[in-house]
Structure formats: C-alpha cells, structure tokens
Amino acid sequence: MIGTSKQRDPTLPIRHQVGKLEDSLIREIAHEGMKDPDIIPLWFGEPDLPTPNFIISAANQALRDGHTFYAPNLGIPELRETLSTYMSELYKRQINVDRLAVTSAAMNGMMIIAETLIDPGDNIVAVTPVWPNFLRCVEIMSGEIRMVPLSGNTSGWKLDLDRLFAACNKETRAIYINSPNNPTGWVMERKQQRAVLDFCRDKGLWIISDEVYSRIIYDQSLAPSFIEIAEPEDLVIVINSFSKSWAMTGWRLGWVTGPPRLTPVIEKLNEYNVASPSSVAQHAGITAIRDGDNFIASMVDRYRLARDVIHQRLGSMSKVHMPQPAAAFYAFFSVDGMTDSRHFAKKLMHETKVGLAPGAAFGAGGENYLRICYAKSPEILSSALDRLAPVFNL
C-alpha cells in the first residue's frame, strides 16, 4: 500500500477525510421534507421572494451585451470598483480594490480561505452555534475544529471571551466568528471585536469574520464589522455575500475583503476552484450594489415584522424558550423535553407538516434547539405557527 491509502475504504478509495465528512443535517431534513408538498419548508436560510426585477433586468441586459465569457479570477474590475466604493461608504473608511476578491458566493470564499490557511493538523476556533459549512471546509482540508459555544437564555446570547481565548493553542490558525449570527441572531459587540482583534494580533492568528447578514439587523442600521477596526494589513478576512441582502441565493455571488497581500493568493486559488464567478451574475451584482439600498430597507422592514410575529407567537408557546433575535432572519429556540433535535425535527415535520432545521446541525450549543427561518410571507408564517401550536403549547 502506498501513502495514506491504508485509511481508505478499498471499495471506494476516496480521501479518508472526505469519506467521514458529515452530511448536512439541514439538507437531510430538507431532502426528506421535499417529498411531501404539504410541508411548509422553513429549513433553509433564504428569503421567499425572488430576486427583485431591477437586478434581473441588469442580468438580461448583460447577457444581451455579450457578457457570457470567463471573467478575471478576482472578478470583473467594475464590480470590484463598485464594491470598493460601497464598502468605503458603508464603513466610512477607505477599502481599496486591492483588498477585494469576488467569489462564487460566500461558500466558495470559505473553501478558498480554508485551502489558504489550513495545513493538516491545524485548527480553527469557531464560535458556535453557527451555520456549519465553514467548519466542514476546514475538515475537508484535514484541519480540526474547536467549538466555543455562546450561552443563551431568553434575554439573549453571550460570548465568553476567556473561553474563546483559552480554546486557542499553538496549532490554531484562526478564529471564525459569524456575526450577525445564523442561527441565533446574536450580534457581536464592538468591545468584544476589539478584544478579539488585540488577542489575534498578539498571537499572530487570523480572524475570519463571516458578515453575510451585516445589513439584516433590526435595532441598528448596520452590524459592527471587523472592517471598521482592522488596519488593511491585519490578518482579518471578512466574508460577504449577495445571497441574503439582495435575495440572490441562487446566483452564487459574494466577495471577501482581506489584507492586500492575500488577494493574489485568492486570485490563484480561484483559478483552480471556479476560474471566475459567473460573468452575468457579476454584472447583475454591480446593479444590486448601486441601486439596492431601498430594496434592502424594505426587506429589513418585512423581516422585522416577521421577527416580531415569531417572537410574540412562537416565543409565548408554553414549551418554547427564545430570545428576541437581534439580526439575520432566524429564530433559534429550545423546546422543553427535546433531547435529540434531529429526531425531534423529523418527527415534528411529519406530524405538523412544518420543516425546521435541527439545532444539532449548528455545532456545540445547538443540540437542544430548533431553527426557523422567518424570511417568509405573513400568511406562510401564520399557518406554520398554527400547525406548530398544538405541539408547543401543551
């Protein structure tokens, strides 16, 4: 036997690391639920409304204008310029184009970051519960995940920085934080961001800040971002996406912001991942960024109403415990007597015809919870809540 082949299943000799990769628990429940058209699907994190017409028109125009070819690895210059202006205005500090790389949505950015940072045996310290895909990227690269759970009660979620720092050891390469957070709606405070930045500067660690929900926040205009406190040369990578704020989940478009010296590395890796993000999506993305603010504001108003309904109705059901989510479009709630969220979510789905994501999908701290995505119409939410009430209101 040669190399590591001894670890491989001889009937399907693929990398051990990939063979043992967990299936997504969110997909698992969705696949089961999609077979039944009567089920209300609230398992995925996406808005129910299609991409707005002004973005669709820009894409139509781009196709008619012949934008059907490969694009540069880092994205088309006009989109990068547009993102530079957008980020600079949003965060009130200059973000130069040489820090920006367009990716095929956040997911592709995450994989590239894992490919860039992780040698076998390295670890990432991650604040959980969290949407699990970046953790899986690290595992694909033969890295280890060290999870530091937020603590939650009905007044909100909290991060214990001492626990976070204590989880880092000499194999740690980065701290991964997703704020605003999927699934909890937790928003990291500026003071904690500064403390993490100081710690990472001192230890030479990367910060990977997943900020795909930065615009979807209810009591502030914008979530605090590491962009606002980091210097350009800091080892800080911020992940962004068109998926959530501009209702473009299917377009697969996002971007990462990092130190200028990282950009050529991403350029190289993008060649070997996807060559370039879709040309037509990028042209639509320019319009989304330039003309999208009113759309975002109207969506946030819509989600705020949905959040309030969910908090009032679901939150007052006798077996349910949840804080008011501060951002993103999820409620993460515990249920009295639930011990296995995966089993519970499946049983609940078949009994009530409402599909929710099991908390176990989101890592440490999520086991006793369920996640509902409330980026849906009032009618859909109301019938989902009607169906859930008999189980949660005993």
Ligand SMILES: Cc1ncc(COP(=O)(O)O)c(C=O)c1O
């Ligand atoms: C926290 C978080 N990061 C990243 C993503 C991925 O977004 P994209 O559609 O841009 O790949 C999601 C999607 O649900 C998410 O919740």
